[in-house]
Amino acid sequence: xxxxxxxxxxxxxxxxxxxxxxxxxxxxxxxxxxxxxxxxxxxxxxxxxxxxxxxxxxxxxxxxxxxxxxxxxxxxxxxxxxxxxxxxxxxxxxxxxxxxxxxxxxxxxxxxxxxxxxxxxxxxxxxxxxxxxxxxxxxxxxxxxxxxxxxxxxxxxxxxxxxxxxxxxxxxxxxxxxxxxxxxxxxxxxxxxxxxxxxxxxxxxxxxxxxxxxxxxxxxxxxxxxxxxxxxxxxxxxxxxxxxxxxxxxxxxxxxxxxxxxxxxxxxxxxxxxxxxxxxxxxxxxxxxxxxxxxxxxxxxxxxxxxxxxxxxxxxxxxxxxxxxxxxxxxxxxxxxxxxxxxxxxxxxxxxxxxxxxxxxxxxxxxxxxx
Amino acid sequence: xxxxxxxxxxxxxxxxxxxxxxxxxxxxxxxxxxxxxxxxxxxxxxxxxxxxxxxxxxxxxxxxxxxxxxxxxxxxxxxxxxxxxxxxxxxxxxxxxxxxxxxxxxxxxxxxxxxxxxxxxxxxxxxxxxxxxxxxxxxxxxxxxxxxxxxxxxxxxxxxxxxxxxxxxxxxxxxxxxxxxxxxxxxxxxxxxxxxxxxxxxxxxxxxxxxxxxxxxxxxxxxxxxxxxxxxxxxxxxxxxxxxxxxxxxxxxxxxxxxxxxxxxxxxxxxxxxxxxxxxxxxxxxxxxxxxxxxxxxxxxxxxxxxxxxxxxxxxxxxxxxxxxx
Amino acid sequence: xxxxxxxxxxxxxxxxxxxxxxxxxxxxxxxxxxxxxxxxxxxxxxxxxxxxxxxxxxxxxxxxxxxxxxxxxxxxxxxxxxxxxxxxxxxxxxxxxxxxxxxxxxxxxxxxxxxxxxxxxxxxxxxxxxxxxxxxxxxx
Numbered sequence: 025x026x027x028x029x030x031x032x033x034x035x036x037x038x039x040x041x042x043x044x045x046x047x048x049x050x051x052x053x054x055x056x057x058x059x060x061x062x063x064x065x066x067x068x069x070x071x072x073x074x075x076x077x078x079x080x081x082x083x084x085x086x087x088x089x090x091x092x093x094x095x096x097x098x099x100x101x102x103x104x105x106x107x108x109x110x111x112x113x114x115x116x117x118x119x120x121x122x123x124x125x126x127x128x129x130x131x132x133x134x135x136x137x138x139x140x141x142x143x144x145x146x147x148x149x150x151x152x153x154x155x156x157x158x159x160x161x162x163x164x165x166x167x168x169x170x171x172x173x174x175x176x177x178x179x180x181x182x183x184x185x186x187x188x189x190x191x192x193x194x195x196x197x198x199x200x201x202x203x204x205x206x207x208x209x210x211x212x213x214x215x216x217x218x219x220x221x222x223x224x225x226x227x228x229x230x231x232x233x234x235x236x237x238x239x240x241x242x243x244x245x246x247x248x249x250x251x252x253x254x255x256x257x258x259x260x261x262x263x264x265x266x267x268x269x270x271x272x273x274x275x276x277x278x279x280x281x282x283x284x285x286x287x288x289x290x291x292x293x294x295x296x297x298x299x300x301x302x303x304x305x306x307x308x309x310x311x312x313x314x315x316x317x318x319x320x321x322x323x324x325x326x327x328x329x330x331x332x333x334x335x336x337x338x339x340x341x342x343x344x345x346x347x348x349x350x351x352x353x354x355x356x357x358x359x360x361x362x363x364x365x366x367x368x369x370x371x372x373x374x375x376x377x378x379x380x381x382x383x384x385x386x387x388x389x390x391x392x393x394x395x
Numbered sequence: 396x397x398x399x400x401x402x403x404x405x406x407x408x409x410x411x412x413x414x415x416x417x418x419x420x421x422x423x424x425x426x427x428x429x430x431x432x433x434x435x436x437x438x439x440x441x442x443x444x445x446x447x448x449x450x451x452x453x454x455x456x457x458x459x460x461x462x463x464x465x466x467x468x469x470x471x472x473x474x475x476x477x478x479x480x481x482x483x484x485x486x487x488x489x490x491x492x493x494x495x496x497x498x499x500x501x502x503x504x505x506x507x508x509x510x511x512x513x514x515x516x517x518x519x520x521x522x523x524x525x526x527x528x529x530x531x532x533x534x535x536x537x538x539x540x541x542x543x544x545x546x547x548x549x550x551x552x553x554x555x556x557x558x559x560x561x562x563x564x565x566x567x568x569x570x571x572x573x574x575x576x577x578x579x580x581x582x583x584x585x586x587x588x589x590x591x592x593x594x595x596x597x598x599x600x601x602x603x604x605x606x607x608x609x610x611x612x613x614x615x616x617x618x619x620x621x622x623x624x625x626x627x628x629x630x631x632x633x634x635x636x637x638x639x640x641x642x643x644x645x646x647x648x649x650x651x652x653x654x655x656x657x658x659x660x661x662x663x664x665x666x667x668x669x670x671x672x673x674x675x676x677x678x679x680x681x682x683x684x685x686x687x688x689x690x691x692x693x694x695x696x697x698x699x700x701x702x703x704x705x706x707x708x709x710x711x712x713x714x715x716x717x718x719x720x721x
Numbered sequence: 722x723x724x725x726x727x728x729x730x731x732x733x734x735x736x737x738x739x740x741x742x743x744x745x746x747x748x749x750x751x752x753x754x755x756x757x758x759x760x761x762x763x764x765x766x767x768x769x770x771x772x773x774x775x776x777x778x779x780x781x782x783x784x785x786x787x788x789x790x791x792x793x794x795x796x797x798x799x800x801x802x803x804x805x806x807x808x809x810x811x812x813x814x815x816x817x818x819x820x821x822x823x824x825x826x827x828x829x830x831x832x833x834x835x836x837x838x839x840x841x842x843x844x845x846x847x848x849x850x851x852x853x854x855x856x857x858x859x860x861x
Contacts, residue, residue: 428740
C-alpha cells in the first residue's frame with residue numbers, strides 16, 4: 025500500500041476522472057470529464073448527444089396536423105407542453121378562435137402533467153439520498169395521476185390530444201367526478217412528501233448550502249424555471265405573458281432565497297400545491313360549450329412564428345416556418361440545455377461525493393437536450 | 396461423559412443460532428417490503444419461507460476455488476476470521492439460567508470486542524483491484540468510523556454494569572429480577588441501539604453503486620462461499636447484539652411464570668428487532684467527517700456519560716432508602 | 722429529532738396499508754377502456770360482415786404510411802388490408818379519420834410475438850378479435 029501512495033503523490037496536484045455515459049447511478053446517458061484537486065471539483069465538461077433521434081429533421085415536409093405525435097417525444101415526462109406551444113403559436117399568427125371550454129381543458133391537463141413530472145423528480149432525488157421508502161410512496165401517487173391522464177386522452181406519456189382550434193374529445197361527467205375525488209385525497213398525501221424532504225433534520229442538514237448558483241451565472245446562462253426562482257428572481261410565463269386561462273385564476277408563484285439545493289426542493293414541492301388549487305378552481309368555473317370550431321385547412325406560408333410555454337422544467341420555446349401548409353423548418357429549444365451548464369458552474373468547489381445530489385436537484389431531462 | 400455432554404450442548408445451542416438467523420433474515424425481507432408497499436418473497440414455500448434455503452444452496456454450489464491457481468487467499472482468510480469470531484461471540488451469551496455453553500467471568504466486554512473484530516476483519520481481504528488514492532482514503536475512512544463508533548457502544552454498556560456491580564452477564568440479569576433496567580436508563584439503551592445500526596453494513600454507512608467508484612466495497616468482489624460467509628457473519632452480529640440488548644436492558648429471561656423463560660427472551664428480541672428495522676429504514680445517509688464527529692462525541696458519548704451519573708445517583712442514594720434489591 | 726419521529730409515524734401508517742403490486746401472470750392490470758393498444762377491424766355482429774369498404778381515409782391519415790388497401794377487380798369489395806405494427810406509434814389518427822367506425826383500437830397491450838413476420842397483420846388476423854371466445858376473455 026505504501027508503494028501505491030509514493031507513485032501517486034506526484035500526481036496529487038490535479039487529476040481527472042471520466043464518468044462513462046453508461047454509469048448507472050447518474051441515470052441518463054451524459055458523459056462527464058471531471059478535474060479534481062484533493063477531493064474538490066475544479067471543472068466539469070459534459071458530453072451529450074447519445075439520445076439524438078432527429079425529430080426536427082423527420083418533421084420537415086409534413087402537413088401541420090400530422091406533426092403532433094412526433095413533438096410529444098421531446099419532453100419525456102410531460103408530453104403535453106410541447107403540443108400546446110405548437111398550437112398556440114399557429115393560432116395567434118392566423119387569428120383562430122378557440123372556445124372557452126377547450127381552454128379550460130388544456131390548462132387542467134397541463135397542470136396534471138406538471139404534478140406527474142415533479143413527482144418523478146422526487147423519486148430520483150429520494151434514490152440519491154438513500155430513502156427508499158419515499159421512493160415507493162411517490163411512485164404510488166404518480167400511478168394515480170397517470171391513470172387519470174390515460175382515461176381522458178388514451179395514453180400515459182404521449183397524449184396526442186390538442187388540435188389546432190381546440191381539443192380532441194370532451195371531458196365527461198364521470199371524468200370530472202374522478203378528478204374531484206383524486207384532488208380531495210391528494211391534498212393529504214402532499215403533507216407526507218413535505219415530512220420526508222423538508223422536515224427531516226438529516227436531509228435538511230445535508231442539502232443546506234450545497235451547490236449554490238450565483239445570480240451572475242444564472243443571468244449569463246439564461247436559466248429559466250424553478251432553478252432561477254430559487255434565487256429570488258420571479259420569472260414565470262404564466263403570469264408575465266398570459267396564455268390560456270391563467271389570468272382568470274389566482275395562484276402564487278413560489279420563490280426561494282439563496283439558490284442552494286434546499287431552495288430548489290422547496291420551490292418544486294410548493295408548485296405541486298399550487299397546481300392542485302389551479303385545477304380545483306378551473307373545475308369550478310368551467311362552462312359548457314363546444315370544443316373545436318375550426319374545420320378549415322391552413323394553406324398559407326409564413327416564416328419565424330415564435331411561441332413559448334412554461335413546461336415543468338422551465339421555458340420551452342419554438343420557431344416554426346411554413347410553406348403552403350407544410351413545415352419547412354422547426355426549431356425547439358428546451359430548458360434543460362441551460363440547466364446542464366448551470367450545473368457545471370454550481371458544482372465548482374464541492375466534494376466529489378455530492379455530484380449526484382446536485383445533479384438531481386437541477387431536474388435535467390436528457391430528451392430535451394438532444395432531441 | 397463430559398465430552399459427550401459438551402457436544403450435546405453445542406448442538407443444542409447451534410440449533411438456536413440457525414433458528415434465530417432464519418427468523419431475522421425472513422423478518423428483514425418481509426417487513427421492509429411491506430413498509431415500501433410491495434410484497435416480499437412470495438412464491439417459494441408458503442409466503443416465501445423457503446427462499447433463504449434456495450439462496451444458500453445457490454451460493455454453496457458455486458465452484459469453490461480452494462485448490463486452483465488464482466485463488467483468493469486473503470479473501471477466504473478474512474471471511475473465515477469474521478465468521479469464526481462472530482460464532483464464538485454468539486456462543487458466549489447465555490439464553491436462560493440452564494441453557495448456556497460457557498460461564499466466563501467477564502463475558503460482556505469479551506463479546507463486544509469479538510463482534511468488533513469480526514466486523515473489521517472484512518477489510519483485509521482486498522487484493523485484486525488496482526487502488527488509487529481516493530479509493531484508499533475511502534477504505535480508511537470506513538474502517539476508522541467503525542472503530543470510533545465502538546466507543547459509545549462500550550460506554551453505554553457500563554450503566555447496567557455499575558447497577559449490578561459485575562461484568563458477568565448472569566449477575567446483570569439476576570439483578571433485574573424486580574426492576575428492569577430500562578426504567579431508569581433509557582438514554583443508554585437509545586445509544587446502544589443507534590450504534591448497533593451503524594455497525595450494520597448497510598445504510599447509513601452503506602456503499603451503493605455510486606460509492607463503489609470512489610471507495611472499495613469488499614462485498615462486491617467476493618463470490619460463492621466467501622460472499623455467503625461474509626453476509627452470514629453480519630447477520631450473526633446483529634442477532635447477538637440484539638440478544639445482548641435484551642439481557643442488559645429489558646430483563647432477559649425474567650418474567651411471569653406462565654411461560655418458559657426461553658420464550659421470554661425470544662419474544663423480547665423479536666420486539667427489539669422490529670424497532671431496529673423501523674429506525675433503519677428512516678435514517679438517510681450520514682456522510683462527511685465533521686458530521687460524524689459531531690454525532691459521535693457530542694451526542695452519543697455525552698448521553699451515555701449522563702446516564703452513568705444517573706445510575707450512580709440511584710445506586711448510592713436510592714438503594715438503601717427503598718431496599719429495592721438492585 | 723422531531724422530524725425523524727414524524728417520519729416514523731408515516732412509515733408505520735403505511736406498513737398496514739394494502740400493497741400495490743399486481744401478481745402479473747395471474748392478475749391483470751386494469752387499463753382504461755379507451756386506451757390505445759392494438760388495432761382491429763370491426764365486424765357487424767348480425768350479418769358477420771366487415772364494415773370497412775376501402776375508402777382510403779386511414780391510408781392518408783397515417784403519418785408513417787403503414788396502411789395499404791387492396792381492392793377486388795370490380796373495385797368495390799375489399800380484398801386485403803395490411804398494417805405493419807412493428808413501426809406503429811399508436812397515435813390514433815387512423816381511428817379518428819374513419820367515419821364509419823370500422824377501424825378501432827383495442828385496450829390490448831400484450832403484443833409481443835416470436836417471429837417478426839407475425840407483426841405484419843392482414844385481414845384474417847385483424848378480425849380475429851371478432852370471434853366470440855376471444856372477446857369474452859378480454860371483456861371479462
